[in-house]
Amino acid sequence: MGRLLIKTAIVALAFSMLIFVSIKIKNEIEASKWENNIAVAAFNDNKETYNGNFLKLGFQVKQDSIVSSIDIFLENKKAEIQNKILCVNNRYYISAEDIARNFNMQVETYNDEIHFYKIDRNFKKDDKKEIVIDCKNDTYKISRENDLRNSPLKVNNNFYIALIDIAEIFNLRAKWNYETKEIKFYEDRNTLSRESKRQRQKRPALIRFEDVAAGEVYMNSDSLQKMRIIADFMYSQRAPFHVAWIPRYKNPKEGIDNDLLKVDSMANADFVYTLDYMIKKGAIIGLHGYTHQYGEEQSIANAEFGDYASLQETEIRVKAAINTAKELNIPYEFFESPHYKSTEMQQAIFEKYFNYMFEPQKGVFNTKPVLSKRNNRTVYVPAPLGYVHDNDVDDMIKRIKDKGKDSIGAFFYHPTKEFESITLVKNNDDYPDYEYSSSSMLHKMIKCLKDEGYAPVKIHDIKLLK
Ligand SMILES: [Zn+2]
Numbered sequence: 001m002g003r004l005l006i007k008t009a010i011v012a013l014a015f016s017m018l019i020f021v022s023i024k025i026k027n028e029i030e031a032s033k034w035e036n037n038i039a040v041a042a043f044n045d046n047k048e049t050y051n052g053n054f055l056k057l058g059f060q061v062k063q064d065s066i067v068s069s070i071d072i073f074l075e076n077k078k079a080e081i082q083n084k085i086l087c088v089n090n091r092y093y094i095s096a097e098d099i100a101r102n103f104n105m106q107v108e109t110y111n112d113e114i115h116f117y118k119i120d121r122n123f124k125k126d127d128k129k130e131i132v133i134d135c136k137n138d139t140y141k142i143s144r145e146n147d148l149r150n151s152p153l154k155v156n157n158n159f160y161i162a163l164i165d166i167a168e169i170f171n172l173r174a175k176w177n178y179e180t181k182e183i184k185f186y187e188d189r190n191t192l193s194r195e196s197k198r199q200r201q202k203r204p205a206l207i208r209f210e211d212v213a214a215g216e217v218y219m220n221s222d223s224l225q226k227m228r229i230i231a232d233f234m235y236s237q238r239a240p241f242h243v244a245w246i247p248r249y250k251n252p253k254e255g256i257d258n259d260l261l262k263v264d265s266m267a268n269a270d271f272v273y274t275l276d277y278m279i280k281k282g283a284i285i286g287l288h289g290y291t292h293q294y295g296e297e298q299s300i301a302n303a304e305f306g307d308y309a310s311l312q313e314t315e316i317r318v319k320a321a322i323n324t325a326k327e328l329n330i331p332y333e334f335f336e337s338p339h340y341k342s343t344e345m346q347q348a349i350f351e352k353y354f355n356y357m358f359e360p361q362k363g364v365f366n367t368k369p370v371l372s373k374r375n376n377r378t379v380y381v382p383a384p385l386g387y388v389h390d391n392d393v394d395d396m397i398k399r400i401k402d403k404g405k406d407s408i409g410a411f412f413y414h415p416t417k418e419f420e421s422i423t424l425v426k427n428n429d430d431y432p433d434y435e436y437s438s439s440s441m442l443h444k445m446i447k448c449l450k451d452e453g454y455a456p457v458k459i460h461d462i463k464l465l466k
Contacts, residue, residue: 039201039204043455048240069181072184076184079102082101089328090260090269091163092162092183095158095159096133097158099116099166100116113135115132117130133148133152135154135159146168150162152165167185172186174273178221178266194238197238201450203409203455204409206242206456208244210244211246212227212415213247215251215300216300225432226422226434228274228277229434230422232281233442240458243275243278247321252295287322289304289321290320302338305337306346333458347361355378356462357379358381359383360380367408368408370464383408385403388413388445393441401448418441423436
């Protein structure tokens with residue numbers, strides 16, 4: 001009897017040991033698959049652009065929305081604008097009538113739809129030369145349906161469409177000139193070759209363009225044009241990217257306070273146009289503080305939270321940043337503290353408003369994504385590969401290659417460094433052409449990621465279980 005008991009005990013013990021070991025092995029396998037799980041989730045999401053539709057403008061246009069000082073050109077010919085150009089939230093809008101006039105088309109408008117036709121109807125019925133704009137769902141359809149970046153406005157029974165959407169519908173490249181107050185559009189002559197599909201890879205990578213604000217170098221049309229060229233490159237590589245945007249640029253000592261909600265200027269309109277452009281090319285925008293400075297200090301150079309802002313001020317600033325994005329109709333997906341400077345208590349405030357923090361969690365100092373234990377919702381995604389110091393891209397390449405298995409392949413890069421590799425070229429007729437060196441730092445990093453089996457993913461591809 002005693003022997004049987006011992007035998008049973010030994011069998012039971014062996015059995016539970018076996019279960020214990022197999023669970024442990026299974027957990028380890030699962031844990032080692034964390035990168036692959038993120039990469040797989042990224043491929044389940046085929047959407048390329050993310051349109052927040054924060055505001056349906058109430059079709060209320062005030063007198064001060066009318067812009068009389070700028071000229072629009074099409075293939076170097078001054079466009080004939082009979083209705084006014086409108087400026088709402090630093091976006092220019094042109095009426096459907098004027099669009100039709102300048103593109104030699106006919107327009108028919110309905111309650112919620114705008115239809116453009118070629119006047120010369122010498123094409124077959126099934127040729128689908130018609131452009132249908134659905135103002136209810138904010139889409140346009142030529143051969144297939146696409147999202148508009150902004151809802152069309154309806155003013156005095158006239159529809160108005162934002163420049164960024166006109167440029168996409170008609171495949172135009174823009175050249176802005178703030179001095180002469182001209183925006184020149186040309187049909188895009190360099191059709192960008194694009195990878196036929198995303199490469200399925202096992203390891204996720206996150207790329208973040210850092211410190212993008214309507215100030216300093218970004219208040220220059222050449223810089224913004226280069227920014228759009230970088231977005232084109234990322235789009236051609238099917239590489240989604242993140243943009244750490246600072247909603248309000250300040251430099252109090254120089255008397256600069258560039259609040260995009262209050263200051264209307266061509267440079268600001270070009271900046272918003274460029275944000276829209278990047279979103280259309282796969283950018284995920286995040287809020288990088290509100291002003292990225294404190295007191296009399298200058299934006300970007302200085303931190304905003306940490307020891308500076310009280311908890312109350314912190315919340316006010318976060319809300320102001322979110323309000324700017326919503327008013328401007330810029331969808332945002334994450335928050336990043338300037339210089340990563342924030343306290344645990346401040347991060348607890350950010351968590352209230354964001355599902356993703358693109359920084360390590362204070363006190364945890366994670367090198368791979370973790371779920372906040374405070375709210376079981378916010379994911380902290382660090383960027384343990386850091387950033388490109390000076391112009392030492394080889395150092396970053398080495399870091400990508402040596403990445404440890406418990407850290408995520410995420411880094412950030414100041415796009416102004418990439419500007420040096422792009423030369424803007426003017427053709428005879430002013431067409432805004434460019435040369436982009438294929439040995440640029442970004443080209444090298446993207447190539448390295450590919451060679452090392454990484455797929456660029458979006459921060460919201462990272463889903464962690466509670
Ligand atoms: Zn920064």
